[in-house]
Amino acid sequence: xxxxxxxxxxxxxxxxxxxxxxxxxxxxxxxxxxxxxxxxxxxxxxxxxxxxxxxxxxxxxxxxxxxxxxxxxxxxxxxxxxxxxxxxxxxxxxxxxxxxxxxxxxxxxxxxxxxxxxxxxxxxxxxxxxxxxxxxxxxxxxxxxxxxxxxxxxxxxxxxxxxxxxxxxxxxxxxxxxxxxxxxx
Amino acid sequence: xxxxxxxxxxxxxxxxxxxxxxxxxxxxxxxxxxxxxxxxxxxxxxxxxxxxxxxxxxxxxxxxxxxxxxxxxxxxxxxxxxxxxxxxxxxxxxxxxxxxxxxxxxxxxxxxxxxxxxxxxxxxxxxxxxxxxxxxxxxxxxxxxxxxxxxxxxxxxxxxxxxxxxxxxxxxxxxxxxxxxxxxx
DNA sequence: TAATCATTTGTCATGTATGTCAGTTTAGAC
DNA sequence: GTCTAAACTGACATACATGACAAATGATTA
Numbered sequence: 031x032x033x034x035x036x037x038x039x040x041x042x043x044x045x046x047x048x049x050x051x052x053x054x055x056x057x058x059x060x061x062x063x064x065x066x067x068x069x070x071x072x073x074x075x076x077x078x079x080x081x082x083x084x085x086x087x088x089x090x091x092x093x094x095x096x097x098x099x100x101x102x103x104x105x106x107x108x109x110x111x112x113x114x115x116x117x118x119x120x121x122x123x124x125x126x127x128x129x130x131x132x133x134x135x136x137x138x139x140x141x142x143x144x145x146x147x148x149x150x151x152x153x154x155x156x157x158x159x160x161x162x163x164x165x166x167x168x169x170x171x172x173x174x175x176x177x178x179x180x181x182x183x184x185x186x187x188x189x190x191x192x193x194x195x196x197x198x199x200x201x202x203x204x205x206x207x208x209x210x211x212x213x214x215x
Numbered sequence: 216x217x218x219x220x221x222x223x224x225x226x227x228x229x230x231x232x233x234x235x236x237x238x239x240x241x242x243x244x245x246x247x248x249x250x251x252x253x254x255x256x257x258x259x260x261x262x263x264x265x266x267x268x269x270x271x272x273x274x275x276x277x278x279x280x281x282x283x284x285x286x287x288x289x290x291x292x293x294x295x296x297x298x299x300x301x302x303x304x305x306x307x308x309x310x311x312x313x314x315x316x317x318x319x320x321x322x323x324x325x326x327x328x329x330x331x332x333x334x335x336x337x338x339x340x341x342x343x344x345x346x347x348x349x350x351x352x353x354x355x356x357x358x359x360x361x362x363x364x365x366x367x368x369x370x371x372x373x374x375x376x377x378x379x380x381x382x383x384x385x386x387x388x389x390x391x392x393x394x395x396x397x398x399x400x
Numbered sequence: 401t402a403a404t405c406a407t408t409t410g411t412c413a414t415g416t417a418t419g420t421c422a423g424t425t426t427a428g429a430c
Numbered sequence: 431g432t433c434t435a436a437a438c439t440g441a442c443a444t445a446c447a448t449g450a451c452a453a454a455t456g457a458t459t460a
Binding site: 047067069 | 409410411415417
């Protein structure tokens with residue numbers, strides 16, 4: 031499913047009238063762009079997925095693969111690889127970002143449904159990333175699991191900033207998987 | 216990508232039927248010229264970009280380099296606004312990013328052809344942004360103009376890292392515009 | 401519980417853009 | 431020069447947008 035979606039497609043997925051879909055778009059609830067001729071709306075799959083998630087709507091099977099994407103934001107390549115292996119064994123689609131900037135790129139390009147976030151990425155940017163994700167409506171539906179070696183008070187701060195959950199390093203694979211499936215389920 | 220585009224190319228980019236593209240051309244919505252034989256349409260990349268922009272349609276990555284968009288990566292809102300005003304007067308399309316993560320998002324979403332980069336941004340050193348942009352083939356075509364108040368040795372370092380040019384703060388609007396048009400021209 | 405109001409969604413009819421198919425032609429590659 | 435993939439056209443079917451109005455939903459109050 032890499033095709034852009036029409037209002038009709040989305041109407042079928044959501045089992046509503048396509049008129050309603052158009053209204054969602056008009057109201058800015060669902061991101062779309064228009065074709066020049068009649069003004070047909072086209073929706074990118076990732077935007078549709080974001081819409082479904084923000085509204086707690088069921089994700090159709092064709093898009094389910096996209097909802098098992100996890101972005102690993104982690105400075106240390108060893109830890110990153112460890113997390114990646116763990117997740118891939120559990121059939122997750124993963125990508126690694128090693129800096130705040132890289133994370134920004136991947137969040138957009140990869141459209142993960144969950145991000146594991148190290149607070150220690152270069153420039154003390156972990157909290158910045160979290161803060162931005164929580165204030166940007168386009169990204170606010172993405173679950174954030176903070177994974178950090180910092181003391182408890184920093185983890186608490188992360189929770190204040192809007193992290194969905196926190197884990198302290200070193201992480202145990204089983205516990206990590208459990209937490210992630212809990213957050214995504 | 217300096218090649219003229221066929222209707223098929225554009226159909227793929229816009230994810231519509233090529234028949235529709237031909238109709239856009241016939242209706243004068245999209246500028247094109249015809250080949251003598253069968254009347255094949257050829258579209259110049261800049262005309263296609265203009266078409267996409269006037270219709271608020273997403274710009275494919277491959278064409279991002281042709282646009283007149285500038286992303287201002289700058290921590291200080293006063294400086295950012297100053298740069299933005301200067302560029303907008305010169306008819307550039309601009310956006311501001313205030314952190315490394317934010318910059319990553321905007322680089323993807325906005326598809327700028329040039330980035331003005333402050334080295335002092337939070338969340339990630341400007342140099343790391345630069346480094347990443349220069350090692351990622353998808354982003355390497357984007358021009359980077361470093362604008363910083365740091366001493367000359369840091370600017371030299373930025374050039375080593377692959378900045379297309381550097382300017383020290385405070386920047387004079389005229390000089391900034393000249394440099395940017397030089398880089399994009 | 402029932403009545404009210406505000407908001408959202410569904411329905412219908414109409415005009416129009418887009419998709420599809422078949423058949424033809426040519427541009428580009430070898 | 432030959433061949434194939436891709437572009438053009440025309441006709442037709444499909445699907446989308448719009449506006450107006452009806453129906454459903456949900457919250458509030460009596």
